[in-house]
Amino acid sequence: MHPEVTRAAVLREFAAPLEIADVPLPDDLPPGSAIVRVTRTTLCGTDAHLWQGAMPFVGLPIILGHEMAGEAVALGPDAGRDALGKPVELGSRVVWSESVCGHCHACTVLNEPVLCAQRGYGFAQRADRWPFAIGGLSRYAYVPPGAHRIVLADDLPDTWAASAGCAVKTVVRAFANAGGVEPGATVVVQGAGPLGLVATAYARASGAGQVITLGGPANRLALAAGFGADATIDVTDVTDPDERVAQVEELTGARGADLVLDFAGAPTANREGVLMCARRGTHVVVGLAGPDPAPVPMDVVMGRELTVVGSLNGDVGDLARALRFLSAFADRFDFDALFSPPVGLSGAERAIRDMASMAAVKAVVDPGLD
Incomplete structure (x- = not known):
């Protein structure tokens, strides 16, 4: 019974x-x-x-x-x-x-x-x-x-x-849908919530050469560093989306990231994610951007031959x-x-x-x- x-x-x-x-x-x-x-x-x-x-x-x-x-x-x-x-x-x-x-x-x-x-x-x-x-x-x-x-x-x-x-499991699926992490690849994780923090650890464990995590507040970014982030960007300090893109460009030697994963769901996250991608890079969309997302620059998707992937749970x-x-x-x-x-x-x-x-x-x- x-x-x-x-x-x-x-x-x-x-x-x-x-x-x-x-x-x-x-x-x-x-x-x-x-x-x-x-x-x-x-x-x-x-x-x-x-x-x-x-x-x-x-x-x-x-x-x-x-x-x-x-x-x-x-x-x-x-x-x-x-x-x-x-x-x-x-x-x-x-x-x-x-x-x-x-x-x-x-x-x-x-x-x-x-x-x-x-x-x-x-x-x-x-x-x-x-x-x-x-x-x-x-x-x-x-x-x-x-x-x-x-x-x-x-x-x-x-x-x-x-x-x-x-x-x-949402993080695991997102990396799988992206095709995994190439050894030595540069990975950008958008978001420092539970998914973004787990993704930071997963990227490091998967052999990424450089891991950059964007998010906030500061205590979460400290956790991200402990989980393997080589660099963090505090979105509460760097509030201009274009400045965040510029910082990633600087951190990657102007090349951009091989893999960018959106676990933030912010209105500008997907626009930023595409702009942060290197040529032939991949942007994975996991977060929900809300009712008024910033337009994704499709000319950049085409011109850099990017792959944009959706991933659900x-x-x-x-x-x-x-x-x-x-x-x-x-x-x-x-x-x-x-x-x-x-x-x-x-x-x-x-x-x-x-x-x-x-x-x-x-x-x-x-x-x-x-």
């Missing part, structure tokens, strides 16, 4: 306090589904944007949080293996991907489940409709059949593993590679520096506010603390 209800922090009104309430859990578990006890949830910028009302099309109430790790407490039929073929048992520590249908054009013909037409994003699940609780700000969460799970290595911390569920393969990256470089990078001390559900709203104000790099919630 699994729990019939779960305590959760529920968003019922945008920019309003979260309500701590009991939410139902599914009575019967379909084949491939599971119930987990959430042990860690790491918050994402999207959670803050949702709370603020920046995505007003989202139906309320919802349970925020889409980066989580937990222990399996109930398994539906045919749920006894993870995506890598390892056994999933009661008590297994797992992370999981967003659910996918497995039969649409993207899942089958394109073989790109990240583009699934029915992908189960957490913010699409209302907390007053079945299956109620799939978000991370909850003591227990339902894992749908199409959400592929991965059993965690014993030495991988829950907090790191949770962050792999969106932030780290990640699938279970990217999740597996993200976990492998965290494990492989656990002794090289201080990943713990990304995370705030965990708080319980009663502190979840404060944690979201800290993400919105940039007081926290990566806020952490342990729903079992209260």
Whole structure:
């Protein structure tokens, strides 16, 4: 028997306090589904944007949080293996991907489940409709059949593993979509949030010869330096986009960068990113520039023969590679520096506010603390 209800922090009104309430859990578990006890949830910028009302099309109430790790407490039929073929048992520590249908054009013909037409994003699940609780700000969460799970290595911390569920796998996919990092290449990372900081480490670990990170505030750029940035540009000091481009040009000996990745989502980021590229360079678009982005100079794209690539989140393969990256470089990078001390559900709203104000790099919630 699994729990019939779960305590959760529920968003019922945008920019309003979260309500701590009991939410139902599914009575019967379909084949491939599971119930987990959430042990860690790491918050994402999207959670803050949702709370603020920046995505007003989202139906309320919802349970925020889409980066989580937990222990399996109930398994539906045919749920006894993870995506890598390892056994999933009661008590297994797992992370999981967003659910996918497995039969649409993207899942089958394109073989790109990240583009699934029915992908189960957490913010699409209302907390007053079945299956109620799939978000991370909850003591227990339902894992749908199409959400592929991965059993965690014993030495991988829950907090790191949770962050792999969106932030780290998004970075991994962005580099893969760019074709990787050529040995000795110059890489520019736009943004010093969680994704930009992880990307800085990933670029350094991938053999980049020069890594330049743009962002702010100063404490985040200090983290970027610790994660391998050779140079940083504080966008709160250098507020002119053209000056930022000029500084990258100077740092690269007037050649530009081989690879520029936008994890900032600022209105001018893609224009800057293209202008920062060297000839035959690549610009990867991950951030959302908002409703009024600066025009991208297509003459520069053509004249330098640039490649501009879009990259969206990640699938279970990217999740597996993200976990492998965290494990492989656990002794090289201080990943713990990304995370705030965990708080319980009663502190979840404060944690979201800290993400919105940039007081926290990566806020952490342990729903079992209260």
